[in-house]
Amino acid sequence: MASVSLDDKLVVAISSRALFDFEEENRVFESGDAAGYMQLQLQRLDRPASPGIAFSLIRKLLAFNDTTSQRVEVVVLSRNDPVSGMRVFRSAKANNIHLQRGVFTQGRSPFGYLRPLRAHLFLSANADDVRQALAAGFPAARVLTESVLASANYPNEVRIAFDGDAVLFSDEAEQVFQARGLEAFQEHESSKATQPLPGGPFKPLLTALHRLQQAANPQMRVRTALVTARSAPAHERAIRTLMDWKINVDEAMFLGGLPKGEFLREFEPDFFFDDQTRHVTHAAMHVPSGHVSAGIANSVV
Template structure:
């Protein structure tokens, strides 16, 4: 059997909104939680943070060729697994593989899955994956979102997104286009430049970036994922659009682009924001998922994950 070009592992709480059930677990324990999931077997589970990304990735599998595989890796028990697979079927997702390990970390199964990306509501599992070279991000569940935002998660899945006119002749159908945005330092790239900024200040950072403009940055944890997206783009007729959204500004803009060129990679859009708030720019780009190493940059964004790496995430 041909191996997929991209394998994404997701926790059940990343794929579906089980935050209400999770509150029952925290208040009343495992037995009450399991019974609740069993009682709600026929209740349709609401989409979670990674649902839209999974749906669009699976749409790359057409003409019988399996280019993308989604695997559920969950701390839930096998009984809850029944509801997860029921929800998968009800939402028309072609996901057939899942591991449910009842309270234990599913990290040990990531290498066996061949995962190229891991999305989980458990920060410790995410850190373990990153420490072992697997791109990973921590996602917040529905309890961190406003109620009206939870309703809106499902909107693009049930109602086609209107085509946005960008010129007289060009239209974009974002319901079919996979759109992924990345932060730069500590995500696509290493954090060596960010360390200079944090330890020596802006002037030293900008001076270093000018002096080392031709020296490629070190790879960050998500370089392998961008490489996989390149292969997926080449193999699929589905549109993939990527963006670099970074707090860098001129003159520190040049080194990241030169680094991508050196790697033989590219992004479709690059936003050098010089410290401006990223959220309005992300709202305009409308990503299906955004990866950033700062919690404040992903808070309030429905489809986003925190990448807990680099100097900003080191414990003092």
């Protein structure tokens, strides 16, 4: 058999709960009845699970693949047992999601397998796994399973929205804001407007999406948005940083602290990433959302 490599692909690792609606089954698992959970999944083997919060994102990313090139690889990375894994694969097939690979760890943290996968993104409903993945240097977010599902209005666009500080960019500026307030933050960013911000945990994903966009596909395209609490004059450093990276975002919203949810509802992303709990909780009322537990806003006091 010829050797197989994921090197030239955008690789997404995703837990079964992020991809499918397994909330009812998960309540059995969380009650401490692991055997009952396995039995329930086995009983439901022929009942395809409903789409979960990240389903639309995954389905659209996989639509970049065609018979001539496979640009995206999605791997299920789950604390589930292998028996439950069968239901995940059957549910994927029933929903026309082409999955080939999965790692099922039966209760153990699976984040270590991100390294051999060289994953550009890890989506999970488990906060501890996400924190460990981010600490190991992988873009990762806790999927808010209470989020609303993605809109069906843009079937040929994968639409992704990102917060700036501590997500696309480092939390350098956020540290100034937390320590010295808004005025000091604005002054700091104005004085450093021409100095690019260091990359944050999600820069590798944005770079991989940019490459995917460059590989022309007439059926699918990527549309990205920067949705940040920054306002003028602190907007300039964010824009110049993206210019320095030679990456364009399609839309940029500098909201000056306004709630992001209603703006996101207008953009209609398949997924939104933010590091601040209050922003992501509000956003989840409008769009599929994930919490990036990185930076000073998430440091344990």
